[in-house]
Amino acid sequence: MVTAEEVAAIGRTLVDAAQPLPARFRALFTLRNLGGRAAVEWIGRAFGDGSALLKHELAYCLGQMQDEAAIPLLVRVLEDTSQEPMVRHEAGEALGAIGNPSVLDILKRYSEDPVVEVAETCQLAVRRLEWLQENKQEPGGSPYLSVDPAPPAEETDVTKLRETLLDESCSLFDRYRAMFALRNLGGQAAVLALADGLRSGSALFRHEIGYVLGQLQDEACVPQLTAALRDRSQSPMVRHECAEALGSIARPSCLETLRAFARDEERVVRESCEVALDMYQYENGTQFQYADGLCKLQASA
Missing domain, CATH: 1.25.10.10 (Leucine-rich Repeat Variant)
Incomplete structure (x- = not known):
């Protein structure tokens, strides 16, 4: 059983900009694998970082976790035009990956975003959510254990x-x-x-x-x-x-x-x-x- 203190210690590595980037990535993927509300919250704290690459991976991991607790956080990232396009795009993709149709309206709105990568991602996320509604199930499991x-x-x-x-x-x-x-x-x-x-x-x-x-x-x-x-x-x-x-x-x-x-x-x-x-x-x-x-x-x- 992983303790709250252990999750927090891993989270502190993730948010510490003084740590080497590979160490922070390994901490991020550890949190993704552990899951739970505390892991989501620690991942969310790192969206103020200066690395677009890291923030892109934060959003990716939140989508792969499929934890609805991440939805408000991802919506804020998608809406934040000060975030890099690749970060906002990944937030939109993550909202589609989580699979909750409650985000359809926000995704449709950003399907017309002036940043083409964001717009295209949200269009895809809308189509994924519509496909889920039509088929009433997730797609067959990916052999790579990813949510596509x-x-x-x-x-x-x-x-x-x-x-x-x-x-x-x-x-x-x-x-x-x-x-x-x-x-x-x-x-x-x-x-x-x-x-x-x-x-x-x-x-x-x-x-x-x-x-x-x-x-x-x-x-x-x-x-x-x-x-x-x-x-x-x-x-x-x-x-x-x-x-x-x-x-x-x-x-x-x-x-x-x-x-x-x-x-x-x-x-x-x-x-x-x-x-x-x-x-x-x-x-x-x-x-x-x-x-x-x-x-x-x-x-x-």
């Missing part, structure tokens, strides 16, 4: 799914459904079809492609992820997700690129490379778990 912004398509033909994925005349929701269907199918053909998406669509779409490729952890897409990270004409939110994907794939072919871009001029990119290098070490080391905040706390007691 769209249910996977029922189609299983990789060629047809690739066509939908890359067809910019299709709705963003349908393209996302193709994306998650390809991810769930796996295999090199699906991975390469997804990697082609790094050259297609909006920054939000390409950002999600990077995320999905990181989940797949297949070295076949390293050249495309590396090219996108190196391409400074890409949105920073795309480049950051490609960096994190390379850290998750964690093959030697990823290491030199991550080290080089850990000095990038874009803060969110260099911080993503810093976190990705920590993930690389974890994937290639002997540590039992990445979210090790509780283990470290108990070991020091």
Whole structure:
């Protein structure tokens, strides 16, 4: 049984800007795994931080926790135009992930936000909530244990799914459904079809492609992820997700690129490379778990 004092100790690591960013990420994911009202409150306290990357991950984790206690906090983040677009976008996505239809009105309002990443995210979140209402159930469980912004398509033909994925005349929701269907199918053909998406669509779409490729952890897409990270004409939110994907794939072919871009001029990119290098070490080391905040706390007691 985790005590309130242990949760608070992990929370203090998360909100301490003097701590290395990878340590704060590990504390965040520990809180996500622990869950509960206290964990939600500690995560919420970190939204005043200066790191857009960290705040993006705070919102992501709150969505994955699916705890309705986080809804008021996420609504405030979505409404706060002083927050970076990638943070507000993730707050909108998290509201969709939690799945409570009470947020439909706020999501519809921000579906017309002047920031395109925020608007598109809220449109997707509205469609996810409507899908849940129509189907009266959550989508089938993701093999990656993630709550996704769209249910996977029922189609299983990789060629047809690739066509939908890359067809910019299709709705963003349908393209996302193709994306998650390809991810769930796996295999090199699906991975390469997804990697082609790094050259297609909006920054939000390409950002999600990077995320999905990181989940797949297949070295076949390293050249495309590396090219996108190196391409400074890409949105920073795309480049950051490609960096994190390379850290998750964690093959030697990823290491030199991550080290080089850990000095990038874009803060969110260099911080993503810093976190990705920590993930690389974890994937290639002997540590039992990445979210090790509780283990470290108990070991020091």
